Amino acid sequence: MTTTPEPPPAAGERRLHPWSWLFVLIGSLRQFLLPLAVLLVYGGRREENYQLVVAGVAVVVLALVSVWRYFTYRYRADGDSLFIRSGLLERSLRQVPFSRIHNVELRQTLLHRLFGVAEVKLESAGGTKPEAQMRVLRLDDALALERLIRHRGRGADVVDADATDAGEPLLALSTAEIVRLGLISNRGMIVVGAAFALSWQVLPEDAYKPAFNLARREVFGYAEHFNGSWSSTALAVAGVVLLALALVRAFSVLLALTRYHGFELREHGRRLTVERGLLARVRSSVSRRRIQAWTLREGILHRLFGRRSLGIDTAGSQVGDGEQAQRDPPELAPIATPDACDALLRHLLDGADWPPADWRPLHPRAWQRLLVGDAVFAALLAAGLCWYLGPWGLLGLLWLPWGWLLATRHARLSGYRVDAKLVAVREGWWSRHWRFAEIDKLQALQLRQSPLDRRFGMASLWLDTAGAGAMSPPLRMRYLPEAEARRLHDTLAHELSRRPLRW
Structure with a gap:
């Protein structure tokens, strides 16, 4: 996303890219990929074949709808607004003033980059979804539209002197900085936890049992190699936990490198532009x-x-x-x-x-007010532990010193x-x-x-x-x-x- 082509003419409607129907179809199919994969792996051989037939019919319908969208979607820039026309049976004409567009986002996945196209999202202040989502435009058309919004958003007669250059660089992240970001963030743990929770709901109940049993045998077998004492078992469990945490952190670093590779913050007049991404390249623009x-x-x-x-x-x-x-x-x-x-x-x-x-x-007594919540939590924790452990449950009150430290600091x-x-x-x-x-x-x-x-x-x-x-x-x-x-x-x-x- 480095070229700066001329903006499209104000008059004359433009279509989406001829392959846009394919990207709309792929985007629609994403939500069906996991259930379909589970059906193929764990579904019955005969009695559930009708589900595959239904899935095939749904894919055909989605393909027809995607092609329909390509032939009925038009946009044009006229004066101080962007006009978007869509629909065949129920037609709509949407007018979006350039001055109301707050954020402009250009997104390129790896497949987009292979085809030389980009997805464009235009966001304003009032909606809970984008004012316009164009899937997909030619890359030069997408960049030209972004430049046109940057120019026209300040008034139809105002020329943005910074719109023709690369902008003033404000911040760029090196690979070392992105690695630090991956080590700091918990994105890897969040992704792993979400994937585990989703698979737990989708996969059969006994799908994880062999893996859990294998892990338990390996850990206790390793501990028995060192005489099987409780300290050896504790060390083996701690080693497995540390290894898992290290792998999750490494995954976080990988996610950070994929998401923030080539991160650059630039200033184009009164507008800020962020570009980032290794496989999926994203370019976002917002007015200051x-x-x-x-x-x-x-x-x-x-x-x-x-x-x-x-x-x-x-x-x-x-x-x-x-x-x-x-x-x-x-x-x-x-x-x-x-x-x-x-x-x-x-x-x-x-x-x-x-x-x-x-x-x-x-x-001056704010720390006491902050400590109230920790005191209530410590009391409930101690009561719950006493219910199961007897007098040992009073150890739950040890939360109070930690809460006091948090509140005072x-x-x-x-x-x-x-x-x-x-x-x-x-x-x-x-x-x-x-x-x-x-x-x-x-x-x-x-x-x-x-x-x-x-x-x-x-x-x-x-x-x-x-x-x-x-x-x-x-x-x-x-x-x-x-x-x-x-x-x-x-x-x-x-x-x-x-x-x-x-x-």
Whole structure:
């Protein structure tokens, strides 16, 4: 995705690529692949043949629908809008103004790259699914459409001087950085766990028994080789667990290399573009003014490697039915040093004071409020263990010292900052995050008090922006002194009432 062809003419309709029906068919068949494979492997030889016939008929119907879509789908750029016409029996004409398109995503799987095509998704703020999903266009047509949106989105008569070049590079990840990202992330464990859970539901009940029995025999057989003592058995089990964890981490590194190979963040005028991927190449583009909130993350492994990650919420990143759990906006920095993240933020926030030097603390008794949840959990844990183990179950109360450490550290490191431009919050100790947004992007605020909050004389302030992602932490100022929380609420409410919403 490196060429910069001329944009398509404003007048004249264009079709999808002639092979688009094939990619639509493949995409539709993905959800049937696993059940069909299970049917072929574990299905009966005679009595279930009708299921294969039904599956064959479904494939034929999907193929006809895909061909139908190719012949009825048209798009054209005219003036300041993109017009999309589809349907044969029930026809529709959809108009999408360029200024309303928040995110543009170009995706190329390995098969797309072999055919020289790309899938294009256009997302706006209001929908729970893409405004348009074009499967598929020729690569030069897809790039031209992206360039046209970047140009026209700022006004039909405005020429974007940066649209013709490669853009200004802001961040690039080396292979070593991507390996660090794989070691830090838990993506491999999530994928393995999801695959195991899915196979457990689909495969027959006794499918895993031979594997479990073989693993048990190997582990105990290895322990018996060293006289079969309990310490040898424990070492053998620990060795198997460590080996499994190492393999999962190696898988996470492989996934990171596949997903983030060639990661580049570039700036084209007021628009940011992220390109990444080894087998499937993805190019996402978002306008800077569409960014609603920012999130800096730092887990325990991040600190071990001296790294952080920077993500954003845009107005088009909501959860949608039939789509993936969250349509993630471009990741500005999946991994970077703290100094690199801070420099990137100062550049993109137009001179905002970052990082803040004077964080405001929480209520002096905030650690006690945080400890309440851990105390309740420790009591329930001890009660449950006592039910099964008798007096030994009181060992569950040992959770209290750990909870006290978490609560005190969390309360000490948490804080907030409000200035003329930004609202920023930092939370956590073991796993930390910084959540912040421009005041002009705030849509609503709430003052909350639970009965416990009133007992401790504190309150929390929750702030809403457009398009907060399902995986993003909430923007909230928790456990502030009640008078301070009410003062902040009144100040921000006044600012929201007099400032126009920028999104």
